[in-house]
Amino acid sequence: MDWDKLRIFHAVADAGSLTHAGDALQLSQSAVSRQIRALEEALDASLFHRHARGLILTEQGELLFNATKSMSRDLETASARIRDSEDEVFGELRVTTTTGFGTLFLAPRLPALYAQYPELKIDLMLEERVLDLPMREADVAIRMKEPSQADLIRKRLMNVNMRLFATSEYLRANGTPAIVDDLSDYRLISQNVTSAQVSVGSQLIRELNARPLRSTFTVNNYFGVLQAVLNHLGIGVLPDYVAEDFPELVHVLPEVSSGDIPVFLAFPEELRHSRRIGAFRDFVVQEIQAYRRARQLQP
CATH class of the missing domain: 1.10.10.10 (Winged helix-like DNA-binding domain superfamily/Winged helix DNA-binding domain)
Known part of the structure; x- marks a missing residue:
């Protein structure tokens, strides 16, 4: 033929x-x-x-x-x-992850990867939809749950929890809540419960919104929530890893937290020997280890 x-x-x-x-x-x-x-x-x-x-x-x-x-x-x-040569890492790498993790954790750290491998061409696909790795819709994925697709190599990277954050400026102007019931006097910023998100995050937002809140602001992704919080609009529900890159955020009501959200990296078995994927995997693991060390040093 x-x-x-x-x-x-x-x-x-x-x-x-x-x-x-x-x-x-x-x-x-x-x-x-x-x-x-x-x-x-x-x-x-x-x-x-x-x-x-x-x-x-x-x-x-x-x-x-x-x-x-x-x-x-x-x-x-x-x-x-x-x-993928024996000594170099270059060429296109299609990476998929969620909008929140991709914009708030991964993208800000990619300059370090490009500094090490300047000839990489990363296509970062931010999707709440789970792309089909065996069908090669992407080369590697970072997802907020363990992938169920067959023929994948998977590695658990860390756990994430949804917590409450505000800026010190907002808290100076409005006071700091001492107990959960105090949230009634503040503006709560969160994803809309109908937006694509992990179930434990949606559950926490539903529980908080069940209270008689004075004011709310909802948006359909965590990047929007973060921007609203950074601009002193209220107290926001955000993944806990944002505290590392945004030291102006203050963690309020530590007892308020979602359940654990596991973060997995996965790629097709057939790409086991790809040097680009190996370099990306090692980079992500190193960045998460650095993040963990930084958290342990926090008071």
């Missing part, structure tokens, strides 16, 4: 459009169309239903697309292994 035609078919099936596939392949629409017709003739099968809104795979097309997806994953894996 003609490999070039399969490559073009895969691009069309993935894009659902001859035009978009042509743009990706730097081919004209007519050239792409000719290759698809030639492949259909060689297979004596129709691979697409043509509709005004685009192309839809036929049953035979679905079978072939499943095969080309598997081929594409295998080629990506082989390419990654070839590019």
Whole structure:
């Protein structure tokens, strides 16, 4: 079977459009169309239903697309292994994690990784949706629960707890709550309970909102919560790791905390020997160890 035609078919099936596939392949629409017709003739099968809104795979097309997806994953894996030399770490690394952890913990620490490996090209995908690592939607993931997908290497990194924080300026102006019932006199800042978040975090927010609060402010991610707290809007529900990078935050009501949220790093078994993933894993582990040491030194 003609490999070039399969490559073009895969691009069309993935894009659902001859035009978009042509743009990706730097081919004209007519050239792409000719290759698809030639492949259909060689297979004596129709691979697409043509509709005004685009192309839809036929049953035979679905079978072939499943095969080309598997081929594409295998080629990506082989390419990654070839590019990973014995002495250097370079090339693209697709990392997925949650918006909160990615913006508040990981991204601020990445300059140290780039300083060590300046030729890395990290594509950081911040998603609450769990991407499919075995299907190579990403190379490595940091998630707030143990991954359930098969054929993954996983490492538990740490536990996170949701706690209450405010700025000293806000507390000077409004006083510091001594007990949980005092929150009724303050503005509570949190994620909206309908936002994507870990269940124990949502549970804590529900419990706090069950009280007769004077005022509230909700936002759909922890970065927004942090910005509101840093601008002295109120007392915010935030992951405890923010205290390390934002010393102006004051931890209030220490008895108020969510349950433990486990943080796991995972990547496909087939990428076990990737030097880029190894370098990223070691970097994250070192940063978390440094974070833990800093917490132990705090009064």
